[in-house]
Amino acid sequence: MxxxxxxxxxxxxxxxxxxxxxxxxxxxxxxxxxxxxxxxxxxxxxxxxxxxxxxxxxxxxxxxxxxxxxxxxxxxxxxxxxxxxxxxxxxxxxxxxxxxxxxxxxxxxxxxxxxALRKLAESEARASRILQSIGDAVIVTDERACITDMNHVAESLTGWSLIDARGELLSTVFHIVDEKLRKPVESPADKVRRLGTIVGLANHTILIRKDGVETAIDDSGAPIRDDDGKLSGIVLVFRDITERRLAEEVALQERARAFEALQQAPVFFALLQGPDHVFTMVNPPYLRLVNNRDVLNKPVRIALPEAAGQGYIDILDKVLQGEPFVGWC
The missing domain is CATH 3.30.450.20 (PAS domain)
Known part of the structure; x- marks a missing residue:
């Protein structure tokens, strides 16, 4: 036209x-x-x-x-x-x-x-399609932290439809508490307005859905600014991390069992990590081998300085690069 x-x-x-x-x-x-x-x-x-x-x-x-x-x-x-x-x-x-x-x-x-109105409508429609295509939950607010838009994922996680949520304060719809203390966590919108920058949630944050169902989440909030740099809104992106949290707990449990088994093992054992070969785990036989020296969380060069002159660290460097080594004389 x-x-x-x-x-x-x-x-x-x-x-x-x-x-x-x-x-x-x-x-x-x-x-x-x-x-x-x-x-x-x-x-x-x-x-x-x-x-x-x-x-x-x-x-x-x-x-x-x-x-x-x-x-x-x-x-x-x-x-x-x-x-x-x-x-x-x-x-x-x-x-x-x-x-x-x-x-x-x-x-x-x-x-x-x-x-102009047609272009604006087309632009808004395109923005809405993009919003709905995002895999994470997204909520958009105005400068007062009142909700203006949200995608289907956010509707599912909060239990609020966009029709009911529009115009509500973010803190009303996005109800979050500390998992352990069960106390309310500061709204990301309030934090963005206070700091004026991108913010993230603390660990162990729980979102309480409208029907009371609890979901472990992490999120980030970011300011939306107009052409003059003034805050005109806030965008909040969050996701369900329940499966990730469960996987982490399983991994911790497996590591704890492995640690317990190694503590009981009759062989020398030490776990070293990073290019500096920092001791992160040792069992009692290994501690006796090194005369019960305090080696945990210390690099080999510091914990066992005498090993540096025996080529031990050179061997560890090669192993770290993927070269296997068996035996020690």
């Missing part, structure tokens, strides 16, 4: 032929057909538009009723050919000796407004 920049202008359509009589303000409407249009029948001047406006004007001329339409799509002549325009269209009957002698009214071009 190509918009036309027209000024509003009054005109008169006189007699049964609807002869056009207008002033300078109306001249952009007939466009290149001015001055030919002056004194000619509107049916002739606006032949391309007559299937749209003709029935309306003919009805007003025959019944004496006012014609008024908003954002009427009308093809109009321009220097580049016929183009579509959206007009606020208003015509009133003119009476002479009690009979309808013609029509008087004005046209106001609102094409720019219609196109």
């Amino acid at each position: 190509i918009g036309i920049r027209l000024r509003s202008g009054p005109s008169t359509m006189w007699g049964p032929q609807l002869i056009l009589i207008y002033n300078d303000a109306y001249r952009p409407i007939p466009g290149p057909r001015h001055p030919f249009a002056l004194g000619k029948s509107a049916r002739e001047v606006y032949s391309e538009s007559w299937h749209v406006v003709g029935p309306l004007l003919e009805q007003a001329l025959s019944t004496g009723k006012t014609v008024f339409y908003e954002k009427l799509l009308v093809p109009l002549p321009t220097q580049d050919g016929v183009r579509d325009a959206y007009l606020n269209y208003s015509f009133n009957p003119i009476f002479e000796d009690g009979a309808i002698a013609g029509l008087f009214g004005s046209l106001h071009d609102v094409t720019g407004e219609v196109v």
Whole structure:
């Protein structure tokens, strides 16, 4: 759709032929057909538009009723050919000796407004589609932390529909507590407004859904700023980490069992991590081997300085790079 920049202008359509009589303000409407249009029948001047406006004007001329339409799509002549325009269209009957002698009214071009609103609607629709396609839960608020939008994942995790949640404070819909203390956790929106930056939740945060179901989550909140840099809203992204938490607990339990088994093992055992070969786990036989020295959480070079001169660390470096080593003399 190509918009036309027209000024509003009054005109008169006189007699049964609807002869056009207008002033300078109306001249952009007939466009290149001015001055030919002056004194000619509107049916002739606006032949391309007559299937749209003709029935309306003919009805007003025959019944004496006012014609008024908003954002009427009308093809109009321009220097580049016929183009579509959206007009606020208003015509009133003119009476002479009690009979309808013609029509008087004005046209106001609102094409720019219609196109802008359409682009805004398309932009909002696209943003909504993107929001719904995100796998994490997303909630958007205004600068007061009142909810303006949320996706289906957020609806599922909070138990609130967007219709019910819109306009509510985030703290009402996004009800979070500390898993252990069972005390409310500061709303990410409040934290964003206080710090003015991206924030994350503390560990062990629980989201309490509308029906009371609890879900372990992590999240991040970020400010939305306008062109002047002022806070205009907040976006909150969060996810269900219940499965991850369960997997972590299982891993911890397995590590604890492995640690217990190694503590009982009759062989020397030490677990080293990182390029500095830091002792993270040792069993009693190994401690006795090193004369019960305090080696935990210390690099080999510091815990066992005598080993450095025996090539021990060189061997550990090679093992760390994936080269196996068996035996020690």
